[in-house]
Amino acid sequence: MKFLVDTMLIKLGRYLRFLGYDTVIVTPETDWKSSAHANRIFVTTSRKHFEQWPFGEKILLHSQGVENQLRELREFIPLSIGENFLSRCSRCNAVLEPLSREAVLPQVPPLVAKNFEHFYRCSQCGKIYWEGGHVKRLKQKLQRLGLDEQNRKGDYDD
Numbered sequence: 001m002k003f004l005v006d007t008m009l010i011k012l013g014r015y016l017r018f019l020g021y022d023t024v025i026v027t028p029e030t031d032w033k034s035s036a037h038a039n040r041i042f043v044t045t046s047r048k049h050f051e052q053w054p055f056g057e058k059i060l061l062h063s064q065g066v067e068n069q070l071r072e073l074r075e076f077i078p079l080s081i082g083e084n085f086l087s088r089c090s091r092c093n094a095v096l097e098p099l100s101r102e103a104v105l106p107q108v109p110p111l112v113a114k115n116f117e118h119f120y121r122c123s124q125c126g127k128i129y130w131e132g133g134h135v136k137r138l139k140q141k142l143q144r145l146g147l148d149e150q151n152r153k154g155d156y157d158d
Contacts, residue, residue: 003039006032006049009068012073017093018138020084021146024093043073070145081142081149085119086135092107092123106127 003023005013013025018046024040028033042058044050050060063072073079087096099119107128108119116130143149 002040022088089122096120
């Protein structure tokens with residue numbers, strides 16, 4: 001499943017990326033009605049953009065705030081914390097690649113390098129990620145919102 005969200009849903013777009021969904025966040029400069037986005041589910045809070053979407057599936061959300069928007073989106077699409085959780089860069093949407101501790105030594109604080117074993121780097125922007133306490137808190141928040149840990153593989157084709 002691939003998403004396209006407009007600038008009014010930047011936080012929701014980042015959360016979809018946390019969940020591992022390929023999510024493009026369009027900006028005013030982006031040609032959001034381009035056929036390059038035709039295979040994506042368009043999600044917006046703008047009735048005007050909703051009506052202008054020239055392709056297939058689209059969802060108009062009415063909620064404010066990312067937590068309420070995730071709940072509302074779940075009414076249309078079964079979202080879960082699956083095997084692709086934290087597999088995409090929350091900044092640019094590219095796929096994260098595993099990285100050895102030795103490779104990150106000069107790029108992360110010494111305590112991080114000492115205390116964490118698994119690291120990932122964005123294949124596009126180079127941002128480095130590791131599974132600190134924020135990951136546990138994020139999972140707990142998503143579970144409070146009703147997103148269970150399930151294996152999504154095979155549920156939808158990309």
